[in-house]
Amino acid sequence: MKLNNLEYALVNNALRAASQRWIETPRLIGPRGSLAGKRVLEIGCGRGVGMEILLSLDADHVTGFDLDPRMVALAAQRLTKYGDHARVFVGDAEAIDAPDASFDAVVDYGVIHHIPGWQQALKEIARVLKPGGTFYFEDLLKGLISTWPAPVFFDHPQAAQFYGGEFRSELETTGLRVQKWRQLGECAIAGRASTASA
Numbered sequence: 001m002k003l004n005n006l007e008y009a010l011v012n013n014a015l016r017a018a019s020q021r022w023i024e025t026p027r028l029i030g031p032r033g034s035l036a037g038k039r040v041l042e043i044g045c046g047r048g049v050g051m052e053i054l055l056s057l058d059a060d061h062v063t064g065f066d067l068d069p070r071m072v073a074l075a076a077q078r079l080t081k082y083g084d085h086a087r088v089f090v091g092d093a094e095a096i097d098a099p100d101a102s103f104d105a106v107v108d109y110g111v112i113h114h115i116p117g118w119q120q121a122l123k124e125i126a127r128v129l130k131p132g133g134t135f136y137f138e139d140l141l142k143g144l145i146s147t148w149p150a151p152v153f154f155d156h157p158q159a160a161q162f163y164g165g166e167f168r169s170e171l172e173t174t175g176l177r178v179q180k181w182r183q184l185g186e187c188a189i190a191g192r193a194s195t196a197s198a
Contacts, residue, residue, distance in 0.1 A: 017049045020109060025053050028136050028190055029107070035059040038104035041128060043093045043121070044111030048075030048086075054107060055082055063098070065091030093121040101130045108137040112167075113145055116160045119170050126174040132197040135176055139167070143186025164189050 029035065036058040042050050045064025054062045065088065066072050072090050079086040091097050094117045106125045115121045125135055142161035162170075164183045171178055176193035183189045 012047055020049060021053050024109065024138060025057070028138055028192075029054075029057060032056065033058050035105060039063075039102065040105045040107060041065075041096075041098070041103045042107045042109070043096075043125070044109070044114065045075055045088060046071045048078040048088065050107065050109045051075065051079060051086060051088070052082075055085060059085075059105075061085050061087070063087045063089075063103070065089050065093075065097070067092060093124060095120075096124040096128050098128045100127055101133075102128045103133060104130055105134045105136060108135070108139060110139050112137070113140045113161060118160055118162065122170050122174045122176070126176050126195060129176075129195045131195055133195050134179075135171075135193045137192070138188070138190040140188050141167070141183075141186045144188065 034057045035054060037060045040054050040059045040062045042054060042062065042064040045051050045066050048064065051062045051064045062082075062085065064075060064086075066075070067090065069090050072088055075088040079088060089097065093111070093115050106129055108125075112118050112121060129135065142163050145161050163186055167189060168178060168181065171193050175195060177196070178191060178193045181189070181191040
């Protein structure tokens, strides 16, 4: 789903970018060098801030996609300086336009709760990860998204919201084994999961 005007403003500002760069990414993935030489995919890349951060961790190549062509245009403009180390396109997480086993890592910076078919998105993430690949995720849970006043201001698909246990169970069902898990009540989760090694 595309963001409404309020959500667009919340995710496209300097404070959000700073949080992503200096707080979220170091805790979720690690310091510079953590993605050295890796091919990385960001789902719901927005204006490309996350992709730029992932490249700063020494990823060899970062691909990103978003449903919103406005966001993809902004990301493409931001990432021009990275040449063939970055690629961005309009795409859908429920049908990722990439071959099987294409990426060493996939990153979710709080996007999956926007996806009506989030279970299918997790299957797609598992499909495009290489054996031994890692899925880094941080996301919001039903306890926050479905509690007043959130439904009044945000256009999240309420019928598709999930609790932490449901998300973790679905990861395991798709073949993604949880390696690290942090949960803040039923408000938010963060962690990493990996595919089986070859």
